Amino acid sequence: MSIFSVCGCALLTTVLILLLREWRTSLSLPVRVAGVLVLFLAAFSLFTPITVRISELFSLARGGSVAPILFRALGIALVAEFTSSLCRDLGENTLSSGVALFGKLEILLLALPFVDDLLSLAKELLEW
16 A cells, blocks of 8 residues: 555545544444554555565674564554554543553563673673
């Protein structure tokens, strides 16, 4: 899908939601969820070529052990942001903040081995 298709889908969904709010409020949520799923699937279709290319770049740079951790962190960030935005749209700001905080802490936990490697490298450079 091109950006024009995605924007058209989002605008069409928005207009449908606004019209349904006036006539049948109960149908606006399913239309919103369907629109978000279409947009999410469109974004997911772009994710595969990006991951393949990034994996190739990491293998060329001999950073093969780093790539899986970065992909996990990216997945955690995307899921946390999507869930946080959904909670915020539904009016649950506290729950949204909690999801965002948990996602950030989980990414920090994933990054701790990198911090250990960085500190050991700095120690080696200082001893040199």
